[in-house]
Each structure stands twice: as structure tokens, then as C-alpha cells.
Amino acid sequence: MAEAHQAVAFQFTITPEGIDLQLSYQALNQIYLSGVRSWKKRVSRVRNSLIKGVYPASPSSWLFVAIGILATMYMQSDPSMGLITKIQQHLPLHMSLSAQGQTMVSALVFSTLLWLSLILALRFCLKLLLSYHQWMFEKHGRMSNTTKVWVPLVRLLSSRKPLLYSYQSSLPHLPVPAIQDTVSRYLESVRPLLTDPEFKRMSDLANEFESNLGNRLQRYLKLKALWATNYVSDWWEEYVYLRSRGPIMVNSNYYGMDFLYVTPTSVQAARAGNTITALLLYRRKVNREELKPVRLRVPGTVIPLCAAQCERMFNTTRTPGVETDVLQHWLDSEFVAVYHRGRYFRLWVYRAGRLLSPREIEDQIQRILDDASPPLPGEEKLGALTAGDRIPWAQMRKQYFSSGVNKRSLDIIERAAFFVTLDDEEQGMRGDDPEGNLDRYAKSLLHGKCYDRWFDKSFSVVIYKNGKSGLNAEHSWADAPTVAHLWEYTLATDAFQLGYTEDGHCKGDVEPSLPQPQRLVWNIPAEVQAQVSSSLAVAQALADDVDCHVFPFREFGKGRIKKCRVSPDAFIQISLQLAYYRDRGGFCLTYEASMTRLFREGRTETVRSCSNESCAFITALESGETEEECRRLFQLASERHQNLYRMAMTGAGIDRHLFCLYVVSKYLGVESPFLKEVLSEPWRLSTSQTPVQQMNLFDLKNHPDFISLGGGFGPVADDGYGVSYIIVGEDMVNFHVSSKYSCSQTVSNVSVSWSSETSHTVVGNHIYTRQYSQEKTQGN
Known part of the structure; x- marks a missing residue:
């Protein structure tokens, strides 16, 4: 009851002398302050909606357009080519305003329409510019002429300080890849994992799907892409996450x-x-x-x-x-x-x-x-x-x-x-x-x-x-x-x-x-x-059943890797595949998460990191090929991985497209042996890189102890590994490895050893780095 009494803002008592009113000024003040906060939030939302609604222009730009139109009219010129006069004829203000006032209002209406048209044009231009992704595939320091023109145009149209959601309406929509391209890339990704008879059978299934049912499903998917903001994200959220009935x-x-x-x-x-x-x-x-x-x-x-x-x-x-x-x-x-x-x-x-x-x-x-x-x-x-x-x-x-x-x-x-x-x-x-x-x-x-x-x-x-x-x-x-x-x-x-x-x-x-x-x-x-x-x-x-192991690798990091002119992510991904090969004696379907947030409402795409090139390098390394040959193959594998990652980021991935085609087939009530087999393949090596210093709030040089451990996740397959890693600073990589105790073939604990012979690193059940003439063991 004490809480209820504290909530009462005023009390009154009826007496013979009248009504005795007792106000609780503290309670009324709390109500007032709470209301002020609520209204401030509403005003802030309206203001932000206006600012991001006109981006990449600014609300004040309307004033410049209006002043420009009025100044031109003052100089006895009609910039509207007669539109202001037509607007004036249709304004319901003939009786209440003078002729000069009607002209002024008509000019302001025209200025507003012109301003809105310019905003739409600028937004359309920005969307076209953001749809250009060739810059991502160009080698460092070698910029094409097209990209050289594209850079200042993007900088010009996005120079204003944006709010959090200012770019949303200017982001391009995720494109639907051509079905023959997706099928071709899929077959290329599974080639090193299949024997010749298995690959021939899968190729026959893929070709039959592409020439028959695939085109029908693709038409429905393109129709959805025209209608929806993102043709993947809503189905991905519902069918991959929300419809899962397990824990x-x-x-x-x-x-x-x-x-x-x-x-x-x-x-x-x-x-x-x-x-x-x-x-x-x-x-x-x-x-x-x-x-x-x-x-x-x-x-x-x-x-x-x-x-x-x-x-x-x-x-x-x-x-x-x-x-x-x-x-x-x-x-x-x-x-x-x-x-x-x-x-x-x-x-x-x-x-x-x-x-x-x-x-x-x-x-x-x-x-x-x-x-x-x-x-x-x-x-x-x-x-x-x-x-x-x-x-x-x-x-x-x-x-x-x-x-x-x-x-x-x-x-x-x-x-x-x-x-x-x-x-x-x-x-x-x-x-x-x-x-x-x-x-x-x-x-x-x-x-x-x-x-x-x-x-x-x-x-x-x-x-x-x-x-x-x-x-x-x-x-x-x-x-x-x-x-x-x-x-x-x-x-x-x-x-x-x-x-x-x-x-x-x-x-x-x-x-x-x-x-x-x-x-x-x-x-x-x-x-x-x-x-x-x-x-x-x-x-x-x-x-x-979950076996987790966290492993801070401190011997070297992206600084040394970049000196070798190799992508740190490619280096780690190839190392993970080599570790899996040494652990299990073969290759497996490898999942690496890549973002598609270059597109509106984009989420993730799969980078199939296990490629023909990475398998060729691992096979050569394990069979004792020369160091020169291993270096050459490693460089090819690294470049191939970077290209696969870029393709996934720019909407040319494999798995989300095939997933959506599968959903369409379920809606139509048709079966596709090809899609059913593709979506049932296990990801025995599921990996993800945790981004670090997205906001540049950490100064690791002056505060080297404030190192983030990153995070991790459970294994996707019962007989596989979940590997999350975070590249911290120049000299450290943190790994989070998970597997299941119930699988006798997987163990999450990590051991490290190295000698001075070659320069290949492996991270997984075994990490081998041969950069230093030392030997060290960490873990159990």
C-alpha cells in the first residue's frame, strides 16, 4: 500500500469549510519531467525523419531553391517554363490573396516540387553509384579509370554528415544472380570434395535442374525481388531461425x-x-x-x-x-x-x-x-x-x-x-x-x-x-x-x-x-x-555435449601476414582447412560467413572457402612439394579466397540464391532432387570472423592490455567444428573452437608447434607455424 500512496499526486478531503486540496508537488514534478522527456523523443523522431528523408540533401536546401526561383522571377524570367502560372490557376486562393501573393505561393509550391524532384534524382544517382562494386575486385594501388571517376562522385553525394539510417533509401537492392552462374559456381565449389562418379552424378542433377524446374523457380524469385526490399532476408529469418523447433x-x-x-x-x-x-x-x-x-x-x-x-x-x-x-x-x-x-x-x-x-x-x-x-x-x-x-x-x-x-x-x-x-x-x-x-x-x-x-x-x-x-x-x-x-x-x-x-x-x-x-x-x-x-x-x-576451447594466438598476427602480401582472412581460412585435413585426412564443405550489408536489409552470404586452389596447395604441402611450388599454390589459393569473399559480398554468392529457390519450390509444391541434396549437405567446418574496432574506440598501442577476446558459437554439425576468430591489433589472433564430446572424431583443444623450415600456419585441432626456430605448446 505504501507504493500506491506514493503514486498519488494529490489528495482532497471534503470538510464543512469546503474542499481541502493537498497537492504533492514532487509527484507532479515527476509527471511533468516524464512528459517532457516523452515529447522530446517525439520531436527528435520527427526531426530525424525529416533529415534522413531528404538525404543526401538537407532541409535547409529548400530555402536556397526557393530563394533562387524567386530571384529569377524578380528578374522577369520564368524558370518553370509556365508551370508556376498553371499552378496559380489551380490554387483555391483567388479571393483571399492578391495577384502578387498568388504568384508568391505558386512559386513556393513549384520550388517545393522542384526540390523534391532534385532529392529523388540525387538519391537515385547515389543508389546507382553504390551499386558499382568493381572497385572491390581491383588490386591494391591499381585503380581503374572508372573507379577514379566513381570515388569523387560518391564522396560528393555523401559528404553531408549522415544519421544512422540516412543511407537506407539509397542502398541498392540485392540482385538475383543468373541461375546458370549459381549452378556453375556450385559445381566448382564441390569439385574437390567429390569423386569423379559423384561429381558426374551431381553435374547431371544440376544440369537437369537448370534446364527444367530452375527457370520456373527463377521467374518467381525475380518477381519477389521486384516487390520486396530484399529477396533473401525475410525468408532467411523465418525459415532458418524462427521456424526452427529445436533449442x-x-x-x-x-x-x-x-x-x-x-x-x-x-x-x-x-x-x-x-x-x-x-x-x-x-x-x-x-x-x-x-x-x-x-x-x-x-x-x-x-x-x-x-x-x-x-x-x-x-x-x-x-x-x-x-x-x-x-x-x-x-x-x-x-x-x-x-x-x-x-x-x-x-x-x-x-x-x-x-x-x-x-x-x-x-x-x-x-x-x-x-x-x-x-x-x-x-x-x-x-x-x-x-x-x-x-x-x-x-x-x-x-x-x-x-x-x-x-x-x-x-x-x-x-x-x-x-x-x-x-x-x-x-x-x-x-x-x-x-x-x-x-x-x-x-x-x-x-x-x-x-x-x-x-x-x-x-x-x-x-x-x-x-x-x-x-x-x-x-x-x-x-x-x-x-x-x-x-x-x-x-x-x-x-x-x-x-x-x-x-x-x-x-x-x-x-x-x-x-x-x-x-x-x-x-x-x-x-x-x-x-x-x-x-x-x-x-x-x-x-x-x-559442447566442447569449447578459447585460444589466444600471440606469436604473430595480421602485421606479419600483410608483409607477405596475403589477406589475413585468406591466410587463416586456408590454415583452418589444412588443420582439418591433418585432423580428418580429407577435405570438407567449409562455411565462412560474409556480410551482404552493401545492400538494403542485407544479412549474410556463405563463402565456400574450400576451393580447388586451396585443396591443391594443401595436397602439395602434405605430399612434400618444393617450397617454391607451395608458395605459388598458396598465393593462388589466397587470391581465389579473396575473390570468393568479394563475390559473396556483392550478391554473387551461391547458397542464399539456392536457398530461396528451394523455398519457392516448397510453395509451389514441387520437388527438386538437386536442391534437396544441396541443402542437406553438412557444414563440418563452420567459421566466422568477428570484426574488431568498428568504432575506433580502443587504442591498443597505448592500452595493449585492453584486448578483446571476441566471441564464439556452437558447432553446426554434430561431427564438425565451429570456429570463430578475431584479428586483434597487429600481433594477435583469438580463436574460439567448439565441437561435441559425443563425436569421437572431434576435439576442440588446440596445440601449437613450429620450426624454421617453411612459413605455413594451421589453426584447428593442430596449429603448425614454421616461422620461428622455437617450440611451444599451449592447451591440453
Whole structure:
């Protein structure tokens, strides 16, 4: 009842003398400030909509156009060639304005129409310029004449300071490749993996598909490409992510780690205070569109990438369904959901429109940590529902969480800005077994205890007892580069901007009247508790099967690789394939994620890294060919990999096109043996590079200890590997390797050895680098 009384802004009592009115000025002031904040946000959205709506022009350019038209008319010239007169004849202002006034209004109307036409023309020109991708295929330092003309034109049309979403309407649409090109590239990609009879059979299937059913499916796909903003992304999101009925924990969600060597504070509540504040500051920048769009640097200019994935970063959850899940997004929320020792809390992070200071959030977090109340019956492991199979969770949610206290508490979690777990364990590279502790740190972030994360949230932040942090991200709403951008900002803001006091606490003051964090209330019946136990068993079996190994490779990095005039990514990819070959005695279908954000609403494409050229190099190396021959083949393999990556980035990939053709075939109710076999092929080596320093917030030269560990994911195939790597600075590469214990042929632990004979590096189950006349072993 005390909370209810505090919420009353005024009280009145009827007495014989009249009405005695008592106002609570503090409450009214809080209401006023909250309303002001709300209106400021609305005005900001309208202003940003106007600015990005006229980009690459500016709203003030309308004034210059209008003044120019009026000045020309003043000089007795008609720049409209009679259009102003026609507009004047149709204006319903003959009786209320003088002839001069009518002319003025008509000129302003014409100026506005001319201005809008110029904006559309500029936007169309910018879209045409951004559709040019030949610059990506040119060798470094050798720019064609076309590119030399293209660079200043792009710089001219995109010179104004853009908002986060300013480029969205100017980005080109993802093109549909010619079906014969996709089929040809597919056959080339599988040639080194198949015997001659197998390749002939696959070629016959491909040729039959191309000449018959393929053309029919292609027509439907081209029709969709004309209608939709992106012909891949909506189907990819629905059929690859949302329609999956298995657990999203391990299978879909991925994780990001804290600094490798540094923990800014060992005070758990303080680290949570700064981390939550940094995330909310990032959300503010997203809402106000103050973040700079991510752009690729080209000599002389920059090329924007699609920012659509930022829209659902906060206040988003994946709600389960029987057939398909749904992504739900709310415009804003002023609280976060917190989990600690089996209890759920709602933590308000705004008060009267003001974001709480880091010190105030720390104080609120400490209240949660000090709360000794036990979990309600069934509450402690409730999060296991989000970790198990989707259908049971959907059924439980519909039957037991659609009304009453359960619905109210679930709504708070799902509508929260994000989810926070205050973990009661200590993690990080510490103690007598730093390598083993890093592995346990990775597993903890990937799945935790299977019930202490809310895997449906867009992302969950984990703050450990010793101050280490990390996050677990749901995959359907965005890909890793978007989350990496968020996490890079969070870590940098936490360490370098917000900072801590000498005793490890957050900076700032605490308002004493802040309300306590709100404990969520549940009424969990026995049927739900039984399903929680069942989902937990499924999730626990999956988590126990995952073998994670984190390996910081410090001996050399991209600096030395670039001196050899080789792409660092190509170097690592070929090394991974060599490692797999030495581990398993053969080659496999290799997946590398490439972005397609050069196009509007682009997500990813597959780089089939295992090529004829890379296999030729590995075979030559293993058969003892001369060093000169190995170097030549390695150079060819590296150039081939770079070309494959560029083709994937520019819309000429293989797998997304074939995937969409398969979806069309399912809608039409026709079977394609070729597509069915292509989409059933296992990716035994699934790899991804985590981008680093997208915002240039880290100065690794002056702060070399603030090295990011990057993040990782679970294996895609039961008998394969998941390898994530992050190229940090000039002299370090961090690897995250995952596999399954249940497969006797895979082991994630990494060992390293080298001698001075050749210059080839392998990363996988075995890493061989022969650059130095030393020998070292790391791992188990």
C-alpha cells in the first residue's frame, strides 16, 4: 500500500469549510519531467525523419531553391517554363490573396516540387553509384579509370554528415544472380570434395535442374525481388531461425567475451552499473540516430552498410509458437529485467525522464545482491523453458502465461530493454589454469546453467561475481557484427569514459528516494514445473555435449601476414582447412560467413572457402612439394579466397540464391532432387570472423592490455567444428573452437608447434607455424 500512496499526486478531503486540496508537488514534478522527456523523443523522431528523408540533401536546401526561383522571377524570367502560372490557376486562393501573393505561393509550391524532384534524382544517382562494386575486385594501388571517376562522385553525394539510417533509401537492392552462374559456381565449389562418379552424378542433377524446374523457380524469385526490399532476408529469418523447433541455446545463440587481460573492477554491482549505463547510452544514440553508419573505407571515400539490424537491438524478444516463433519489438522501455539466485526483478533505470547514474544503478543492483528472499516455487529454473525445445515452451506460454500474475511478470521480461544475469560464479583467465578457465568462461556464456539466461531476449548481459562480464545474443534479429558493434561501445565506454573510483565503485551520486527493485511474482503450477524439468534435461544434455576451447594466438598476427602480401582472412581460412585435413585426412564443405550489408536489409552470404586452389596447395604441402611450388599454390589459393569473399559480398554468392529457390519450390509444391541434396549437405567446418574496432574506440598501442577476446558459437554439425576468430591489433589472433564430446572424431583443444623450415600456419585441432626456430605448446 505504501507504493500506491506514493503514486498519488494529490489528495482532497471534503470538510464543512469546503474542499481541502493537498497537492504533492514532487509527484507532479515527476509527471511533468516524464512528459517532457516523452515529447522530446517525439520531436527528435520527427526531426530525424525529416533529415534522413531528404538525404543526401538537407532541409535547409529548400530555402536556397526557393530563394533562387524567386530571384529569377524578380528578374522577369520564368524558370518553370509556365508551370508556376498553371499552378496559380489551380490554387483555391483567388479571393483571399492578391495577384502578387498568388504568384508568391505558386512559386513556393513549384520550388517545393522542384526540390523534391532534385532529392529523388540525387538519391537515385547515389543508389546507382553504390551499386558499382568493381572497385572491390581491383588490386591494391591499381585503380581503374572508372573507379577514379566513381570515388569523387560518391564522396560528393555523401559528404553531408549522415544519421544512422540516412543511407537506407539509397542502398541498392540485392540482385538475383543468373541461375546458370549459381549452378556453375556450385559445381566448382564441390569439385574437390567429390569423386569423379559423384561429381558426374551431381553435374547431371544440376544440369537437369537448370534446364527444367530452375527457370520456373527463377521467374518467381525475380518477381519477389521486384516487390520486396530484399529477396533473401525475410525468408532467411523465418525459415532458418524462427521456424526452427529445436533449442536455440547452443544451436543458434552466440556469445561475446570481456577483455582478455583486464577486469576494470572486481565489484560485481559496480561492473553491472557501468555496463547497464553504457548499453542504455548506446540505445539513446540508436534512438536519436546519433551513431555514425558503419562504412567500408575505400581509398578516397567510404561506402555505407545497411543499418536495419540496429532497429530491433533493444526492447525485443523472440516469442515461441507451435509452428514458428515471432520477433516482438517495443518502441521503448524504462527498465531492465534482472536474474539473481533464482529470483527475477524489474529494475527501473529512468526516473522522471532521467537516466539513473552508474552509481545509482550500482546501488540498485547491490540491493538485489543483498536480497536474501528465496525463489518462489518453480521460479528458480523457469528460464530453462527458453533453453529447451520450442513447441513445449509455446504450449506452456499460451496455457499458463497468458493471464494473471504470470502474464504480467513475463511481459516485464519480454518488454525489458535487455536481460541481465548476476552470476554467482567467477570467470575469466585466472588462477593456476588460465587456459582451462577460458574454456569454462566460454561455456558459461554460451549456455550458463541452462536456466539462468533468458535465451529469447535479443541479448542477455552476464555479470560475474568477480566483475567479469559477457553477453549471450539471440541470432534471428541480427548477425554478430551488429552485436559486436554494441559490445565494443559498451566495453570502451565502461573502461575509458565512465570509469571507477579508487575502491572500484561507480562514479556519481545516489538519490536516496529511489524505489526498491521490483520482485516479479509467479504462480507456477505443477504442470509447468514438470515441463521446466523436461526442458532443462534437454538443454543440459546439449550443454554437456559442447566442447569449447578459447585460444589466444600471440606469436604473430595480421602485421606479419600483410608483409607477405596475403589477406589475413585468406591466410587463416586456408590454415583452418589444412588443420582439418591433418585432423580428418580429407577435405570438407567449409562455411565462412560474409556480410551482404552493401545492400538494403542485407544479412549474410556463405563463402565456400574450400576451393580447388586451396585443396591443391594443401595436397602439395602434405605430399612434400618444393617450397617454391607451395608458395605459388598458396598465393593462388589466397587470391581465389579473396575473390570468393568479394563475390559473396556483392550478391554473387551461391547458397542464399539456392536457398530461396528451394523455398519457392516448397510453395509451389514441387520437388527438386538437386536442391534437396544441396541443402542437406553438412557444414563440418563452420567459421566466422568477428570484426574488431568498428568504432575506433580502443587504442591498443597505448592500452595493449585492453584486448578483446571476441566471441564464439556452437558447432553446426554434430561431427564438425565451429570456429570463430578475431584479428586483434597487429600481433594477435583469438580463436574460439567448439565441437561435441559425443563425436569421437572431434576435439576442440588446440596445440601449437613450429620450426624454421617453411612459413605455413594451421589453426584447428593442430596449429603448425614454421616461422620461428622455437617450440611451444599451449592447451591440453
